[in-house]
Amino acid sequence: MLRFAVRRILLMVPVLFGLSVLLFAWLRALPGDPARALLGEKATPASIAQVNATYGFDQPLLQQYLTYTGRLLHGDFGSSPRTGEPVLGTFLDRFPATVELAVAAMIFAITVGIPVGYFAAKRAGGLLDTIAVSGSLLGVVVPVFVLAYLLKIVFAIGLPGQVFGFSLADLAFLPSSGRQDPRIDATHVTNFYVLDGLLTREWDAAWDALIHLILPAIALGSIPLAIIVRMTRASVIDVLNEDYVRTAAAKGLAPSLITRRHVLRNAMLPVVTVIGLQTGALLSGAVLTESVFAFNGIGSYLFDAISGLDFAVLQGFILFIALVYALVNLVVDLLYGVIDPRLRTK
């Protein structure tokens, strides 16, 4: 298992190298001039030439690539011409927010999705099943930003009016944006705000960061939730019809033990695949959710970088995201082996 992991990590090197070449070529092929994008409409030919010279945009492409790769190998990811901030520093600053949000969204999707999928499968065709299946369809169909705004309006801003003598504004008990109340003077060590709060024993800071996560996590987790519900349901229905579940029943085992030991473990394999893929996708940033809740992760930053043809940021960020994606997939592959002994590598 260890050798397998090491081999997979080593295999990432050529993959990332290939990606850096592709990425470099791709970005240069985008229409538009980075210097012009940087300077705006009033740029003079002289200032454009100056920017091109500073960032080496006037060099031949091969030369540019070699310079970039050379710096990369020394751990220098360059800095953004737009903001002047170093790429690596910005990434480390913002990525924790994205991770926190993605993890919270996946925790929500998994803890709700697997039980709902399981019980829907147990009573396939029943009321819960119908609600779960149609609800999960709705979860995929409703655009994330629509859901995000709905949640924000109901639970953060507050609706006017009353229902049965109950003021709808009372529902708005959650913060509407940001990662933490700026009035809380929190110490930041890792930039994972919840974790920081726990590490520094600033419980109020941790709690505040946590409640800031709730609405964005639900909005972002809606699609993974829907997929997990459907996947779990289909998988559990399959496993419930397996002969070994009948064998377990013939042993007189308690239903709860049959569920835990014989049904869920076998049903989890395809669900784990989906969870891995979805986690990877969420880690590459959530532009829409991040903008609705003013949650400063990498999604919104990447979006600005694309509009501004910020090559340094795009190259650096996308390489990091690819690395994270590959690592998440490695974890999923290792998990397969834990769940299913048939897939264990010798």
Place this chain on the structure above:
Amino acid sequence: MTETRTDATLTRTGRRGSRGPVNRDEVLLEIKDLRVTFQRRGGPATAAVDGVSFSVKPGEIVGVVGESGSGKSVTSMAVMGLLPQRGSKVTGEVLYRGENLLTMGQRQLADLRGSELAMVFQDPMSSLNPVIPVGLQVTEVLRRHQDISREDARVEAEDLLRRCGIPDPRRRLSEYPHQLSGGMRQRALIAIALACKPALLICDEPTTALDVTIQAQVLELLKELVNDLGTAMVMITHDLGVVAGLCDSVNVMYAGRIVEAAGRRELFAHPRHRYTEGLLNSIPRLDAPRGEPLQPIPGTPRDTIAWSKACAFAPRCLHADDECVVGDLPLVQLGRVNHPVRCVHPAPEEEPHG
């Protein structure tokens, strides 16, 4: 409930160990007019088992023979309460030591399953959980029904696997099903079924999925083990060869009904139902003249008529005439004792078979 359980355990301990002191008049399992109908939503109901009755005495080995689709597996599932709750309807009575399993509470039935009633399934490849070590699959049934520690259960499991002919049982305990051959897996399933020394073992075509040479070994093992434990067995099979070597009495099923029931010798010597006769004729024989073609039963089990209108076997029967399609046929005793047959034109009694 506790009292009946204690009683049952006592009686069982009394005759455990050897097959000698079995009271042959006592009835262990009595199936009365068992009917199983399956119904899909909106579709018509189909009767997979249509009024089956037979009984099993302690220590007895009873065969249930029939082609695919004759309802023999469904009968066994109904006895164990393993049919899906939705879409199936079970009526009649299944009396185990006088208690009706069909009306018993789920918990009470679960207490009996695995300890008093056990089952060996058809396909050893799919009947073991692929993601759990074999050892746990044996010990979980021990720990469910016996007050036994984890370590003791492991020792017991090792012993069980050894007695079921699995070499190097200690190593096998920590292995997974995919690391065992088909024969080994069936042996493991037998070990699981017999772990709590049940009074009744139902085997649903236990050798169908196995290699021919392994089939014989597994049957021999089953015979030996049930004999040692004094366990009664219901052997469900389509293989008359299995019946010939094993069973005390045989029930022949066709399209959900028993068409003939007799002791083993009686059945092989004097088959009366034309279906049984056809089955026996279709067995290849070593003493038959060379080059003589086998005589198959024409048609397939799908060529059938509802029992309420006629003999379901009539469309495939060489002796069928108008009399066979007039109405519901009863199971009647024909001349000899304990040999009921459901046939209008039974094979003559004198005709020596083969």
